[in-house]
Amino acid sequence: MNLMSTLLLLLKKDLVLEWRTKEFITASLVFGMLIVVVLNFGIRLTNDQWATAGPGILWVCFILSGIIGVGRAFQNDFDNDALIGIDLLGVNRDIIFLSKTFSCLIFVFTMELVLVIPFIALLGFNPFSVSLLAVMGLFSLGFSIVSTLFVFVANQTKSKDVIMYILILPVVLPILIASVELTRELVSGYELSFTNHWIVILAGFNLVYLVICPWLFGIILDE
Amino acid sequence: MKKIRNILLAMPIVLMLVNIYLIFLVAPTDINLGHIQRIFYLHVPTALLSFVVFFTVAGLSVSYLINKNKAVDRLSQALAEVGLVYVTLALITGSIWAKPVWGVWWTWEPRLTTTLILWFIYVAYVMVRSYTADTNRGSKFAAVLGIVGGINVPIVYYSVMLRSIHPGPVIGDETKLPDSMLWVLVFSLITFGVVLLALVKERHFTLYADQVISDHKLRRQQKSII
Numbered sequence: 001m002n003l004m005s006t007l008l009l010l011l012k013k014d015l016v017l018e019w020r021t022k023e024f025i026t027a028s029l030v031f032g033m034l035i036v037v038v039l040n041f042g043i044r045l046t047n048d049q050w051a052t053a054g055p056g057i058l059w060v061c062f063i064l065s066g067i068i069g070v071g072r073a074f075q076n077d078f079d080n081d082a083l084i085g086i087d088l089l090g091v092n093r094d095i096i097f098l099s100k101t102f103s104c105l106i107f108v109f110t111m112e113l114v115l116v117i118p119f120i121a122l123l124g125f126n127p128f129s130v131s132l133l134a135v136m137g138l139f140s141l142g143f144s145i146v147s148t149l150f151v152f153v154a155n156q157t158k159s160k161d162v163i164m165y166i167l168i169l170p171v172v173l174p175i176l177i178a179s180v181e182l183t184r185e186l187v188s189g190y191e192l193s194f195t196n197h198w199i200v201i202l203a204g205f206n207l208v209y210l211v212i213c214p215w216l217f218g219i220i221l222d223e
Numbered sequence: 224m225k226k227i228r229n230i231l232l233a234m235p236i237v238l239m240l241v242n243i244y245l246i247f248l249v250a251p252t253d254i255n256l257g258h259i260q261r262i263f264y265l266h267v268p269t270a271l272l273s274f275v276v277f278f279t280v281a282g283l284s285v286s287y288l289i290n291k292n293k294a295v296d297r298l299s300q301a302l303a304e305v306g307l308v309y310v311t312l313a314l315i316t317g318s319i320w321a322k323p324v325w326g327v328w329w330t331w332e333p334r335l336t337t338t339l340i341l342w343f344i345y346v347a348y349v350m351v352r353s354y355t356a357d358t359n360r361g362s363k364f365a366a367v368l369g370i371v372g373g374i375n376v377p378i379v380y381y382s383v384m385l386r387s388i389h390p391g392p393v394i395g396d397e398t399k400l401p402d403s404m405l406w407v408l409v410f411s412l413i414t415f416g417v418v419l420l421a422l423v424k425e426r427h428f429t430l431y432a433d434q435v436i437s438d439h440k441l442r443r444q445q446k447s448i449i
Contacts, residue, residue: 153367156355159354166343167351170340170379171344171371171372174379178382181386197385201382205378209374212371212374216367219288220364222363
C-alpha cells in the first residue's frame with residue numbers, strides 16, 4: 001500500500017467516524033451558535049461599526065469553536081488507543097499526522113462555512129465572498145496543523161481542556177491577525193491579490209508548520 | 224568548592240547593589256521624561272535577556288529531542304523558569320513606564336504584543352511540564368513547545384508590526400542615547416545577565432538534586448520488590 005492510499009484510507013476513517021458520531025460538528029456548531037446569541041446581547045453595533053469590529057468577532061468565534069471541536073474530534077483516538085494501534089501497524093508517522101490534519105481541515109472549514117450563516121441571519125453582518133473562502137481555507141489549514149500537534153500534547157496532560165487553549169491560541173495568533181485583516185479588507189470592498197502581505201503570512205505560516213509539525217509529532221508519538 | 228559557590232552567589236548581589244547606585248545616583252536625569260526614565264535601565268535588560276533566553280531554550284529543545292540528554296533538558300527548564308520571571312518583570316516595568324510617558328498602561332504595539340505572547344508561551348512551557356505526570360513525557364512536550372514558540376515569536380512580531388502600520392504611527396521613537404546613559408545601561412545589562420546565570424545555576428542544581436533523589440527512591444523500591 002503506497003503512502004497516498006494509506007493517507008486516503010486514514011482520512012476516510014476519520015470522515016466516516018465523524019459522519020457517524022457528528023462529534024466535531026455538533027460540539028463546534030452549538031458552541032459557535034451560542035457565541036452568536038451571547039454576542040447579540042453583549043454588544044450593540046451599528047452597520048458601520050460592524051464593518052470594523054465584525055471581522056474580529058467572526059474569527060474569534062471561529063477559533064474558539066474550532067478548538068472545542070478539535071478537542072472532541074480526537075477523543076476517540078485517545079479513548080480507544082486507536083492512534084497507538086495505527087502506529088503499531090507501522091504506518092508512516094508523517095502520514096498519520098497529515099491524515100489527522102486534513103480531516104481536521106475539512107471539519108474546521110465546514111464549521112466556518114456553516115457559522116457564517118447565523119452571522120448573516122441573526123446579526124446582520126455579511127462577510128461572505130468567494131475570496132473569503134480562500135482565506136478560510138488557508139486559516140483552516142494552519143489552524144489544523146497546529147491543533148493536531150497540540151491536541152495530542154494536551155490530551156496527555158492533567159488539565160487537557162485548559163492546556164489546549166493555552167497551547168493553541170498564542171501559536172495561531174499570526175494567522176488570526178492575517179485572517180481578520182483580510183476579512184476587513186474584503187468587507188471594505190478591496191480585491192484579494194496573491195501578493196497581499198497577509199496572504200503571504202498565511203501561506204508562509206502554513207508552509208513552516210507543515211514542515212516542522214510532522215517531525216515533532218513523530219517524536220512525541222514515541223511517548 | 225563551597226567557597227567558589229558562595230563567591231558566585233555573592234557576585235550578583237554586589238553587582239546589583241552597584242547597579243542600583245548607578246541607576247539612581249549616577250545616571251543623569253532625562254530632560255524630557257524626568258526620573259521615570261530610570262526604569263528603562265531595568266526594563267531593557269530584562270526584556271532583552273528574556274528574548275535571548277527564549278531562543279536559547281528553543282535551540283536546547285532541538286538538541287534535547289535529537290540527543291535526549293537529561294542535562295540539556297534540566298538546563299532548558301531552569302532557563303525557561305528564570306526567563307518567565309524576567310519577561311514578567313519586563314512587562315510590569317514596561318507598563319509602569321508607559322503610563323506617564325504614553326498616557327496608557329498598555330498599547331498593542333509590536334514589541335509589547337510580542338513580549339506578551341512570549342510570556343504566554345513561557346507560561347505554557349512551564350505548565351505543560353508540571354501538568355504531565357510522566358517526567359520524560361513532560362520534557363518532550365516542553366521541548367516541542369520550545370521549538371514551536373521559537374519559530375512563532377518572529378512571525379508574531381512581523382504580523383503585529385504589519386497590523387500596526389495601518390492605523391497610525393508606531394509608538395517608540397528611537398533616539399540616540401548619550402554616553403552617560405549608555406554605559407549605565409550596559410552595566411545594568413551585564414548585571415542582569417550575571418543574576419540570570421546565577422539563578423539558572425541554582426535552579427539547575429535543585430533540578431539535578433531532585434532527579435538524584437527520585438532515582439535513588441526508584442532504586443530502593445526496585446530492591447524492595449526483588
